[in-house]
Amino acid sequence: MKSLKILIIEDEKLIRWSLEKHLTSKGYVVYSAETGEEGIKLFELNRPEVVFVDNKLPNMQGLEVILKLTSLDEEAIIVFMTAYGSIETAVIAMKSGASEYINKPFIFEEIDVILENIKAKINLNKEIQILRRQQKDIITFDHIIGEAPIFNEIIQLSRKIAKTKSTTILLLGESGTGKDMFAHAIHNESTRNDKPFVTINCSSLPDSLLESELFGYEKGAFTDAKIMKKGLFEIAEGGTVFLDEIGEINQATQIKLLGVLENRIVRRLGGTLNIPVDIRIIAATNRDLIKAVNEKSFREDLYYRLKVFQIILPSLRDRKEDIPLLAEYFIKYFNLQFQKNIKKINDSVINLLIQYQWPGNIRELRNVMERAVILETMNTLQAESFPGEIVTLNETTKTFTQEETSFNFTSEKLQFPFDENLSLYDIEKLMIKQALQKTDFNQTKASELLGISRDTLRYKIKKYKF
Ligand SMILES: Nc1ncnc2c1ncn2[C@@H]1O[C@H](COP(=O)(O)OP(=O)(O)O)[C@@H](O)[C@H]1O
Numbered sequence: 001m002k003s004l005k006i007l008i009i010e011d012e013k014l015i016r017w018s019l020e021k022h023l024t025s026k027g028y029v030v031y032s033a034e035t036g037e038e039g040i041k042l043f044e045l046n047r048p049e050v051v052f053v054d055n056k057l058p059n060m061q062g063l064e065v066i067l068k069l070t071s072l073d074e075e076a077i078i079v080f081m082t083a084y085g086s087i088e089t090a091v092i093a094m095k096s097g098a099s100e101y102i103n104k105p106f107i108f109e110e111i112d113v114i115l116e117n118i119k120a121k122i123n124l125n126k127e128i129q130i131l132r133r134q135q136k137d138i139i140t141f142d143h144i145i146g147e148a149p150i151f152n153e154i155i156q157l158s159r160k161i162a163k164t165k166s167t168t169i170l171l172l173g174e175s176g177t178g179k180d181m182f183a184h185a186i187h188n189e190s191t192r193n194d195k196p197f198v199t200i201n202c203s204s205l206p207d208s209l210l211e212s213e214l215f216g217y218e219k220g221a222f223t224d225a226k227i228m229k230k231g232l233f234e235i236a237e238g239g240t241v242f243l244d245e246i247g248e249i250n251q252a253t254q255i256k257l258l259g260v261l262e263n264r265i266v267r268r269l270g271g272t273l274n275i276p277v278d279i280r281i282i283a284a285t286n287r288d289l290i291k292a293v294n295e296k297s298f299r300e301d302l303y304y305r306l307k308v309f310q311i312i313l314p315s316l317r318d319r320k321e322d323i324p325l326l327a328e329y330f331i332k333y334f335n336l337q338f339q340k341n342i343k344k345i346n347d348s349v350i351n352l353l354i355q356y357q358w359p360g361n362i363r364e365l366r367n368v369m370e371r372a373v374i375l376e377t378m379n380t381l382q383a384e385s386f387p388g389e390i391v392t393l394n395e396t397t398k399t400f401t402q403e404e405t406s407f408n409f410t411s412e413k414l415q416f417p418f419d420e421n422l423s424l425y426d427i428e429k430l431m432i433k434q435a436l437q438k439t440d441f442n443q444t445k446a447s448e449l450l451g452i453s454r455d456t457l458r459y460k461i462k463k464y465k466f
Protein backbone atom coordinates (compact mmCIF):
# COMPACT_ATOMS: atom_id res chain seq x y z
CA MET A 1 0.00 0.00 0.00
CA LYS A 2 1.32 3.46 -0.81
CA SER A 3 2.03 5.68 2.17
CA LEU A 4 -0.86 7.30 3.94
CA LYS A 5 -1.39 11.03 3.59
CA ILE A 6 -1.90 12.72 6.91
CA LEU A 7 -2.99 16.27 7.64
CA ILE A 8 -2.27 17.92 11.00
CA ILE A 9 -4.41 20.86 12.07
CA GLU A 10 -2.83 22.26 15.18
CA ASP A 11 -2.09 25.84 16.23
CA GLU A 12 0.62 25.13 18.82
CA LYS A 13 3.78 25.30 16.83
CA LEU A 14 5.87 22.95 18.91
CA ILE A 15 3.31 20.14 18.90
CA ARG A 16 2.59 20.59 15.21
CA TRP A 17 6.27 20.53 14.38
CA SER A 18 7.17 17.49 16.51
CA LEU A 19 4.20 15.47 15.25
CA GLU A 20 5.04 16.38 11.67
CA LYS A 21 8.64 15.29 12.22
CA HIS A 22 7.64 12.00 13.82
CA LEU A 23 5.11 11.08 11.14
CA THR A 24 7.47 12.01 8.32
CA SER A 25 10.15 9.81 9.86
CA LYS A 26 7.61 6.94 9.79
CA GLY A 27 7.22 7.34 6.05
CA TYR A 28 3.84 9.13 6.00
CA VAL A 29 3.19 12.05 3.69
CA VAL A 30 2.41 14.93 6.02
CA TYR A 31 0.69 18.28 5.52
CA SER A 32 0.15 20.73 8.34
CA ALA A 33 -2.03 23.71 9.00
CA GLU A 34 -2.21 26.25 11.80
CA THR A 35 -5.91 27.05 11.57
CA GLY A 36 -9.14 25.27 10.74
CA GLU A 37 -9.67 27.31 7.58
CA GLU A 38 -6.20 26.56 6.30
CA GLY A 39 -6.64 22.88 7.20
CA ILE A 40 -9.87 22.60 5.23
CA LYS A 41 -8.18 24.13 2.19
CA LEU A 42 -5.30 21.67 2.43
CA PHE A 43 -7.77 18.85 2.87
CA GLU A 44 -9.63 19.73 -0.31
CA LEU A 45 -6.38 20.07 -2.18
CA ASN A 46 -4.62 16.90 -1.06
CA ARG A 47 -7.36 14.56 0.12
CA PRO A 48 -5.41 13.01 3.00
CA GLU A 49 -6.81 9.75 4.38
CA VAL A 50 -6.23 10.79 8.00
CA VAL A 51 -6.59 14.17 9.73
CA PHE A 52 -5.34 15.04 13.21
CA VAL A 53 -7.54 17.86 14.50
CA ASP A 54 -6.81 19.88 17.61
CA ASN A 55 -9.73 20.81 19.83
CA LYS A 56 -8.76 24.43 20.52
CA LEU A 57 -8.04 26.35 17.38
CA PRO A 58 -8.18 30.06 16.67
CA ASN A 59 -11.46 31.22 15.05
CA MET A 60 -12.93 27.87 14.18
CA GLN A 61 -13.19 25.22 16.90
CA GLY A 62 -12.00 21.64 16.37
CA LEU A 63 -15.55 20.28 16.41
CA GLU A 64 -16.63 22.62 13.66
CA VAL A 65 -13.63 21.58 11.60
CA ILE A 66 -14.58 17.91 12.03
CA LEU A 67 -18.12 18.56 10.85
CA LYS A 68 -16.85 20.41 7.81
CA LEU A 69 -14.33 17.69 6.94
CA THR A 70 -16.82 14.86 7.23
CA SER A 71 -19.27 16.77 5.09
CA LEU A 72 -16.56 17.03 2.43
CA ASP A 73 -15.70 13.35 2.64
CA GLU A 74 -17.61 11.03 4.90
CA GLU A 75 -14.83 8.47 4.75
CA ALA A 76 -12.18 10.83 6.11
CA ILE A 77 -10.62 9.37 9.22
CA ILE A 78 -10.28 11.93 11.95
CA VAL A 79 -8.14 11.73 15.06
CA PHE A 80 -9.27 14.28 17.59
CA MET A 81 -6.64 15.79 19.89
CA THR A 82 -7.62 17.32 23.15
CA ALA A 83 -5.38 18.79 25.81
CA TYR A 84 -8.12 19.30 28.27
CA GLY A 85 -8.73 15.73 29.24
CA SER A 86 -12.42 16.33 28.85
CA ILE A 87 -14.22 13.13 28.15
CA GLU A 88 -17.38 14.99 27.16
CA THR A 89 -15.62 16.89 24.40
CA ALA A 90 -14.11 13.65 23.14
CA VAL A 91 -17.54 12.03 23.10
CA ILE A 92 -19.00 14.94 21.16
CA ALA A 93 -16.07 14.73 18.74
CA MET A 94 -16.69 11.03 18.16
CA LYS A 95 -20.36 11.73 17.59
CA SER A 96 -19.45 14.42 15.08
CA GLY A 97 -17.46 11.97 13.02
CA ALA A 98 -14.03 11.58 14.62
CA SER A 99 -12.92 7.94 14.69
CA GLU A 100 -10.25 8.24 17.35
CA TYR A 101 -9.21 10.64 20.02
CA ILE A 102 -5.98 11.22 21.81
CA ASN A 103 -5.12 13.22 24.92
CA LYS A 104 -2.35 15.76 24.90
CA PRO A 105 0.42 15.50 25.83
CA PHE A 106 0.58 12.28 23.86
CA ILE A 107 3.35 9.77 23.45
CA PHE A 108 4.33 8.83 19.92
CA GLU A 109 3.86 5.10 20.49
CA GLU A 110 0.18 5.80 21.07
CA ILE A 111 -0.04 7.61 17.76
CA ASP A 112 1.78 4.75 16.02
CA VAL A 113 -0.72 2.22 17.31
CA ILE A 114 -3.67 4.36 16.24
CA LEU A 115 -2.21 4.70 12.74
CA GLU A 116 -1.54 0.97 12.44
CA ASN A 117 -5.19 0.29 13.26
CA ILE A 118 -6.32 2.89 10.78
CA LYS A 119 -4.18 1.35 8.05
CA ALA A 120 -5.65 -2.08 8.73
CA LYS A 121 -9.14 -0.62 8.55
CA ILE A 122 -8.43 1.16 5.27
CA ASN A 123 -7.07 -2.05 3.76
CA LEU A 124 -10.09 -4.01 4.85
CA ASN A 125 -12.44 -1.43 3.39
CA LYS A 126 -10.61 -1.59 0.10
CA GLU A 127 -10.92 -5.37 -0.01
CA ILE A 128 -14.62 -5.17 0.69
CA GLN A 129 -15.06 -2.57 -2.03
CA ILE A 130 -13.23 -4.76 -4.54
CA LEU A 131 -15.32 -7.77 -3.62
CA ARG A 132 -18.51 -5.72 -3.89
CA ARG A 133 -17.50 -4.50 -7.31
CA GLN A 134 -16.61 -8.00 -8.45
CA GLN A 135 -19.93 -9.30 -7.30
CA LYS A 136 -21.70 -6.52 -9.10
CA ASP A 137 -19.65 -6.51 -12.26
CA ILE A 138 -19.37 -10.19 -12.78
CA ILE A 139 -22.55 -11.95 -11.96
CA THR A 140 -25.84 -11.22 -13.60
CA PHE A 141 -27.86 -13.67 -15.65
CA ASP A 142 -25.90 -12.53 -18.68
CA HIS A 143 -22.87 -14.24 -17.19
CA ILE A 144 -24.60 -17.54 -16.67
CA ILE A 145 -23.85 -19.72 -19.66
CA GLY A 146 -26.31 -22.28 -21.01
CA GLU A 147 -28.79 -22.67 -23.84
CA ALA A 148 -30.24 -26.10 -23.21
CA PRO A 149 -34.03 -25.76 -23.20
CA ILE A 150 -34.42 -26.91 -19.58
CA PHE A 151 -31.76 -24.48 -18.50
CA ASN A 152 -33.10 -21.60 -20.54
CA GLU A 153 -36.49 -21.98 -18.98
CA ILE A 154 -34.94 -21.81 -15.52
CA ILE A 155 -33.04 -18.64 -16.39
CA GLN A 156 -36.20 -16.95 -17.67
CA LEU A 157 -38.11 -17.89 -14.53
CA SER A 158 -35.28 -16.80 -12.25
CA ARG A 159 -35.07 -13.44 -14.01
CA LYS A 160 -38.74 -12.91 -13.30
CA ILE A 161 -38.50 -13.93 -9.70
CA ALA A 162 -35.45 -11.69 -9.23
CA LYS A 163 -37.71 -8.72 -9.93
CA THR A 164 -40.00 -9.52 -7.00
CA LYS A 165 -38.96 -7.68 -3.90
CA SER A 166 -38.95 -10.14 -1.05
CA THR A 167 -40.02 -13.56 -2.33
CA THR A 168 -37.98 -16.25 -0.61
CA ILE A 169 -36.10 -18.50 -3.01
CA LEU A 170 -34.83 -22.04 -2.52
CA LEU A 171 -32.06 -23.17 -4.86
CA LEU A 172 -31.61 -26.90 -5.20
CA GLY A 173 -29.06 -28.83 -7.20
CA GLU A 174 -25.93 -30.91 -6.98
CA SER A 175 -22.70 -29.30 -5.98
CA GLY A 176 -21.21 -27.20 -8.78
CA THR A 177 -24.45 -26.62 -10.70
CA GLY A 178 -24.40 -22.86 -10.18
CA LYS A 179 -26.42 -22.21 -7.01
CA ASP A 180 -24.02 -19.53 -5.82
CA MET A 181 -24.02 -17.90 -9.21
CA PHE A 182 -27.81 -17.82 -9.35
CA ALA A 183 -28.03 -16.30 -5.87
CA HIS A 184 -25.69 -13.48 -6.92
CA ALA A 185 -27.47 -12.96 -10.22
CA ILE A 186 -30.86 -12.77 -8.51
CA HIS A 187 -29.58 -10.16 -6.10
CA ASN A 188 -27.83 -8.16 -8.77
CA GLU A 189 -30.90 -8.08 -10.97
CA SER A 190 -33.24 -7.18 -8.12
CA THR A 191 -34.24 -3.80 -6.79
CA ARG A 192 -32.07 -4.55 -3.78
CA ASN A 193 -28.85 -4.49 -5.80
CA ASP A 194 -27.57 -1.29 -4.23
CA LYS A 195 -27.87 -2.86 -0.78
CA PRO A 196 -25.68 -5.58 0.73
CA PHE A 197 -25.56 -9.16 -0.49
CA VAL A 198 -24.58 -11.14 2.56
CA THR A 199 -23.73 -14.78 2.28
CA ILE A 200 -23.07 -17.41 4.90
CA ASN A 201 -22.25 -21.06 4.52
CA CYS A 202 -24.31 -22.76 7.21
CA SER A 203 -22.08 -25.82 7.31
CA SER A 204 -18.86 -23.93 7.83
CA LEU A 205 -19.50 -22.81 11.40
CA PRO A 206 -20.27 -24.63 14.63
CA ASP A 207 -23.94 -24.23 15.63
CA SER A 208 -23.45 -21.62 18.34
CA LEU A 209 -21.27 -19.46 16.14
CA LEU A 210 -23.69 -19.70 13.24
CA GLU A 211 -26.46 -18.42 15.47
CA SER A 212 -24.46 -15.45 16.71
CA GLU A 213 -23.33 -14.65 13.15
CA LEU A 214 -26.91 -14.67 11.90
CA PHE A 215 -28.63 -12.95 14.80
CA GLY A 216 -25.86 -10.98 16.50
CA TYR A 217 -25.70 -10.54 20.25
CA GLU A 218 -26.06 -7.97 22.98
CA LYS A 219 -23.14 -6.98 25.14
CA GLY A 220 -22.82 -9.53 27.93
CA ALA A 221 -24.98 -12.20 26.23
CA PHE A 222 -22.11 -14.61 26.94
CA THR A 223 -18.58 -14.39 28.31
CA ASP A 224 -16.95 -13.29 25.10
CA ALA A 225 -19.63 -10.81 24.19
CA LYS A 226 -17.69 -7.72 25.24
CA ILE A 227 -19.54 -5.44 22.86
CA MET A 228 -22.84 -5.61 21.02
CA LYS A 229 -22.60 -7.20 17.60
CA LYS A 230 -25.14 -6.99 14.80
CA GLY A 231 -26.09 -10.21 13.06
CA LEU A 232 -26.00 -10.75 9.31
CA PHE A 233 -29.75 -10.29 8.95
CA GLU A 234 -29.37 -6.81 10.38
CA ILE A 235 -26.22 -6.05 8.40
CA ALA A 236 -28.00 -7.02 5.19
CA GLU A 237 -30.81 -4.51 5.83
CA GLY A 238 -32.46 -3.68 2.53
CA GLY A 239 -30.48 -6.36 0.70
CA THR A 240 -30.28 -10.13 0.32
CA VAL A 241 -29.14 -12.86 2.69
CA PHE A 242 -27.88 -16.01 1.01
CA LEU A 243 -27.97 -19.03 3.32
CA ASP A 244 -25.83 -21.62 1.60
CA GLU A 245 -26.03 -25.29 2.64
CA ILE A 246 -29.21 -24.64 4.57
CA GLY A 247 -29.71 -28.41 4.93
CA GLU A 248 -27.02 -28.44 7.59
CA ILE A 249 -28.53 -26.19 10.25
CA ASN A 250 -29.55 -27.59 13.62
CA GLN A 251 -33.05 -27.68 15.07
CA ALA A 252 -32.67 -24.65 17.35
CA THR A 253 -31.46 -22.43 14.51
CA GLN A 254 -34.20 -23.82 12.26
CA ILE A 255 -36.82 -22.55 14.70
CA LYS A 256 -35.20 -19.12 14.88
CA LEU A 257 -34.97 -18.94 11.12
CA LEU A 258 -38.62 -19.82 10.83
CA GLY A 259 -39.33 -16.83 13.06
CA VAL A 260 -37.40 -14.53 10.74
CA LEU A 261 -39.22 -15.83 7.69
CA GLU A 262 -42.63 -15.56 9.27
CA ASN A 263 -42.33 -12.19 10.98
CA ARG A 264 -39.34 -10.48 9.37
CA ILE A 265 -38.06 -9.75 12.83
CA VAL A 266 -34.79 -10.69 14.50
CA ARG A 267 -33.75 -10.70 18.10
CA ARG A 268 -30.07 -10.56 19.06
CA LEU A 269 -28.78 -13.27 21.40
CA GLY A 270 -29.31 -12.08 24.95
CA GLY A 271 -31.58 -9.30 23.71
CA THR A 272 -35.24 -8.53 24.13
CA LEU A 273 -35.69 -6.06 21.31
CA ASN A 274 -37.53 -7.19 18.18
CA ILE A 275 -35.66 -5.69 15.27
CA PRO A 276 -37.58 -5.54 11.99
CA VAL A 277 -35.54 -6.52 8.94
CA ASP A 278 -36.30 -5.80 5.30
CA ILE A 279 -34.43 -8.50 3.39
CA ARG A 280 -34.83 -11.19 0.77
CA ILE A 281 -33.70 -14.64 1.82
CA ILE A 282 -32.23 -17.06 -0.69
CA ALA A 283 -31.36 -20.52 0.61
CA ALA A 284 -29.48 -23.28 -1.16
CA THR A 285 -28.60 -26.90 -0.59
CA ASN A 286 -27.47 -29.97 -2.46
CA ARG A 287 -29.27 -32.16 0.07
CA ASP A 288 -32.56 -33.86 -0.59
CA LEU A 289 -34.68 -31.71 1.72
CA ILE A 290 -37.82 -33.80 1.31
CA LYS A 291 -35.90 -36.78 2.58
CA ALA A 292 -34.53 -34.69 5.43
CA VAL A 293 -38.11 -33.63 6.26
CA ASN A 294 -39.26 -37.27 6.23
CA GLU A 295 -36.38 -38.21 8.46
CA LYS A 296 -37.34 -35.31 10.76
CA SER A 297 -33.92 -33.71 10.58
CA PHE A 298 -35.38 -30.70 8.77
CA ARG A 299 -38.56 -28.95 9.90
CA GLU A 300 -41.41 -29.28 7.47
CA ASP A 301 -42.80 -25.80 8.22
CA LEU A 302 -39.39 -24.27 7.52
CA TYR A 303 -39.11 -26.22 4.30
CA TYR A 304 -42.41 -24.80 3.06
CA ARG A 305 -41.44 -21.29 4.13
CA LEU A 306 -38.25 -21.58 2.13
CA LYS A 307 -39.64 -23.11 -1.00
CA VAL A 308 -41.98 -20.26 -1.79
CA PHE A 309 -40.17 -20.25 -5.08
CA GLN A 310 -38.01 -23.23 -5.82
CA ILE A 311 -35.37 -23.44 -8.51
CA ILE A 312 -33.89 -26.84 -9.28
CA LEU A 313 -30.64 -26.53 -11.19
CA PRO A 314 -29.99 -29.43 -13.55
CA SER A 315 -26.76 -31.37 -13.30
CA LEU A 316 -24.37 -30.91 -16.19
CA ARG A 317 -24.94 -34.45 -17.48
CA ASP A 318 -28.61 -33.53 -17.88
CA ARG A 319 -27.71 -30.70 -20.22
CA LYS A 320 -24.79 -32.15 -22.10
CA GLU A 321 -25.57 -29.97 -25.10
CA ASP A 322 -24.21 -27.02 -23.12
CA ILE A 323 -20.81 -28.62 -22.60
CA PRO A 324 -19.19 -27.28 -25.82
CA LEU A 325 -20.55 -23.81 -25.10
CA LEU A 326 -19.30 -23.81 -21.54
CA ALA A 327 -15.92 -25.21 -22.58
CA GLU A 328 -15.54 -22.45 -25.15
CA TYR A 329 -16.50 -19.85 -22.57
CA PHE A 330 -13.92 -21.14 -20.11
CA ILE A 331 -11.22 -21.11 -22.81
CA LYS A 332 -11.86 -17.41 -23.35
CA TYR A 333 -12.03 -16.78 -19.65
CA PHE A 334 -8.74 -18.51 -18.88
CA ASN A 335 -7.02 -17.18 -22.01
CA LEU A 336 -7.59 -13.77 -20.51
CA GLN A 337 -6.48 -14.78 -17.08
CA PHE A 338 -3.30 -16.55 -18.19
CA GLN A 339 -2.55 -14.49 -21.29
CA LYS A 340 -2.87 -17.46 -23.61
CA ASN A 341 -4.31 -17.59 -27.06
CA ILE A 342 -6.01 -20.94 -27.33
CA LYS A 343 -8.50 -21.05 -30.16
CA LYS A 344 -10.50 -24.22 -29.64
CA ILE A 345 -10.62 -27.80 -28.48
CA ASN A 346 -9.72 -30.77 -30.57
CA ASP A 347 -13.02 -32.31 -31.82
CA SER A 348 -12.33 -35.73 -30.41
CA VAL A 349 -11.73 -34.17 -27.03
CA ILE A 350 -15.06 -32.35 -27.18
CA ASN A 351 -16.74 -35.69 -27.69
CA LEU A 352 -14.97 -36.98 -24.64
CA LEU A 353 -16.08 -34.06 -22.58
CA ILE A 354 -19.64 -34.71 -23.65
CA GLN A 355 -19.42 -38.38 -22.72
CA TYR A 356 -17.97 -37.78 -19.30
CA GLN A 357 -20.44 -37.79 -16.39
CA TRP A 358 -19.18 -34.65 -14.57
CA PRO A 359 -20.01 -35.58 -10.98
CA GLY A 360 -18.66 -32.16 -9.92
CA ASN A 361 -20.74 -30.43 -12.61
CA ILE A 362 -19.68 -27.01 -13.90
CA ARG A 363 -17.18 -26.51 -11.12
CA GLU A 364 -15.37 -29.64 -12.30
CA LEU A 365 -15.55 -28.59 -15.94
CA ARG A 366 -14.21 -25.18 -15.05
CA ASN A 367 -11.29 -26.69 -13.15
CA VAL A 368 -10.53 -29.12 -15.96
CA MET A 369 -10.56 -26.29 -18.49
CA GLU A 370 -8.38 -24.11 -16.33
CA ARG A 371 -5.82 -26.87 -16.04
CA ALA A 372 -5.97 -27.59 -19.77
CA VAL A 373 -5.48 -23.94 -20.71
CA ILE A 374 -2.47 -23.73 -18.42
CA LEU A 375 -0.88 -26.94 -19.67
CA GLU A 376 -1.54 -26.59 -23.40
CA THR A 377 1.38 -25.59 -25.56
CA MET A 378 -0.45 -25.58 -28.93
CA ASN A 379 -3.29 -23.30 -29.92
CA THR A 380 -5.82 -26.14 -29.91
CA LEU A 381 -6.47 -28.03 -26.68
CA GLN A 382 -5.24 -31.61 -27.03
CA ALA A 383 -6.26 -34.71 -25.08
CA GLU A 384 -2.93 -34.71 -23.26
CA SER A 385 -3.87 -31.54 -21.43
CA PHE A 386 -6.90 -33.20 -19.84
CA PRO A 387 -6.99 -35.57 -16.85
CA GLY A 388 -6.72 -39.26 -17.68
CA GLU A 389 -10.13 -40.27 -16.37
CA ILE A 390 -11.81 -37.93 -18.81
CA VAL A 391 -9.88 -38.63 -21.98
CA THR A 392 -9.19 -42.34 -21.64
CA LEU A 393 -12.76 -43.39 -22.30
CA ASN A 394 -12.87 -41.61 -25.58
CA GLU A 395 -9.92 -43.53 -26.87
CA THR A 396 -11.88 -46.67 -26.14
CA THR A 397 -14.62 -45.56 -28.45
CA LYS A 398 -12.25 -44.27 -31.03
CA THR A 399 -10.09 -47.36 -31.26
CA PHE A 400 -12.90 -49.89 -31.38
CA THR A 401 -12.59 -51.83 -34.59
CA GLN A 402 -15.60 -53.34 -36.31
CA GLU A 403 -14.35 -56.76 -35.32
CA GLU A 404 -13.94 -55.86 -31.71
CA THR A 405 -17.35 -54.26 -31.33
CA SER A 406 -19.00 -57.26 -32.87
CA PHE A 407 -17.73 -59.25 -29.93
CA ASN A 408 -20.82 -60.22 -28.11
CA PHE A 409 -20.86 -59.50 -24.48
CA THR A 410 -23.03 -61.94 -22.59
CA SER A 411 -21.70 -64.67 -20.42
CA GLU A 412 -23.80 -67.38 -22.11
CA LYS A 413 -22.23 -66.63 -25.42
CA LEU A 414 -18.74 -66.81 -24.10
CA GLN A 415 -17.86 -70.32 -24.99
CA PHE A 416 -14.41 -71.61 -24.80
CA PRO A 417 -12.51 -71.69 -27.09
CA PHE A 418 -14.26 -68.81 -28.81
CA ASP A 419 -11.20 -67.43 -30.49
CA GLU A 420 -7.81 -68.99 -30.21
CA ASN A 421 -6.12 -65.75 -31.10
CA LEU A 422 -7.46 -63.99 -28.06
CA SER A 423 -5.59 -64.15 -24.79
CA LEU A 424 -7.30 -63.80 -21.42
CA TYR A 425 -5.92 -60.27 -21.34
CA ASP A 426 -7.62 -59.48 -24.66
CA ILE A 427 -10.88 -61.00 -23.56
CA GLU A 428 -11.02 -59.05 -20.35
CA LYS A 429 -10.20 -55.89 -22.22
CA LEU A 430 -12.96 -56.50 -24.74
CA MET A 431 -15.50 -57.36 -22.10
CA ILE A 432 -14.79 -54.17 -20.26
CA LYS A 433 -14.99 -52.12 -23.43
CA GLN A 434 -18.31 -53.62 -24.32
CA ALA A 435 -19.71 -53.21 -20.85
CA LEU A 436 -18.75 -49.57 -20.93
CA GLN A 437 -20.28 -49.09 -24.34
CA LYS A 438 -23.49 -50.81 -23.38
CA THR A 439 -23.92 -48.62 -20.36
CA ASP A 440 -23.06 -45.42 -22.12
CA PHE A 441 -19.84 -45.25 -20.12
CA ASN A 442 -21.57 -45.28 -16.81
CA GLN A 443 -18.92 -46.89 -14.63
CA THR A 444 -21.32 -47.90 -11.90
CA LYS A 445 -23.62 -49.74 -14.30
CA ALA A 446 -20.72 -51.24 -16.21
CA SER A 447 -19.17 -52.62 -13.03
CA GLU A 448 -22.52 -54.17 -12.07
CA LEU A 449 -22.77 -55.75 -15.47
CA LEU A 450 -19.29 -57.19 -15.15
CA GLY A 451 -19.84 -58.31 -11.57
CA ILE A 452 -16.85 -56.40 -10.28
CA SER A 453 -16.57 -53.43 -7.96
CA ARG A 454 -16.33 -49.92 -9.32
CA ASP A 455 -12.84 -49.58 -7.94
CA THR A 456 -11.73 -52.72 -9.74
CA LEU A 457 -13.28 -51.40 -12.91
CA ARG A 458 -11.47 -48.12 -12.52
CA TYR A 459 -8.24 -49.95 -11.93
CA LYS A 460 -8.77 -52.04 -15.05
CA ILE A 461 -9.64 -49.02 -17.16
CA LYS A 462 -6.27 -47.62 -16.15
CA LYS A 463 -4.53 -50.94 -16.65
CA TYR A 464 -5.79 -51.34 -20.20
CA LYS A 465 -5.13 -47.70 -20.86
CA PHE A 466 -8.58 -47.05 -22.31
N1 LIG B 1 -24.00 -21.53 -16.06
C1 LIG B 1 -22.75 -21.22 -15.71
N2 LIG B 1 -21.98 -20.48 -16.54
C2 LIG B 1 -20.71 -20.19 -16.22
N3 LIG B 1 -20.11 -20.58 -15.10
C3 LIG B 1 -20.82 -21.30 -14.22
C4 LIG B 1 -22.18 -21.65 -14.47
N4 LIG B 1 -22.63 -22.36 -13.43
C5 LIG B 1 -21.61 -22.45 -12.57
N5 LIG B 1 -20.51 -21.83 -13.04
C6 LIG B 1 -19.21 -21.77 -12.39
O1 LIG B 1 -18.99 -23.03 -11.78
C7 LIG B 1 -18.50 -22.90 -10.47
C8 LIG B 1 -19.45 -23.52 -9.47
O2 LIG B 1 -20.65 -22.78 -9.41
P1 LIG B 1 -21.39 -22.45 -8.05
O3 LIG B 1 -22.38 -21.40 -8.33
O4 LIG B 1 -20.39 -22.17 -6.97
O5 LIG B 1 -22.09 -23.86 -7.78
P2 LIG B 1 -22.81 -24.43 -6.47
O6 LIG B 1 -23.05 -23.28 -5.56
O7 LIG B 1 -24.09 -25.03 -6.97
O8 LIG B 1 -21.90 -25.47 -5.89
C9 LIG B 1 -18.27 -21.44 -10.23
O9 LIG B 1 -16.94 -21.15 -10.50
C10 LIG B 1 -19.18 -20.77 -11.25
O10 LIG B 1 -18.63 -19.56 -11.64
Ligand SMILES: [Mg+2]
Nearest residue numbers: 176179180244
Ligand atom coordinates in the same frame (compact mmCIF):
# COMPACT_ATOMS: atom_id res chain seq x y z
MG1 LIG C 1 -22.24 -23.23 -3.57
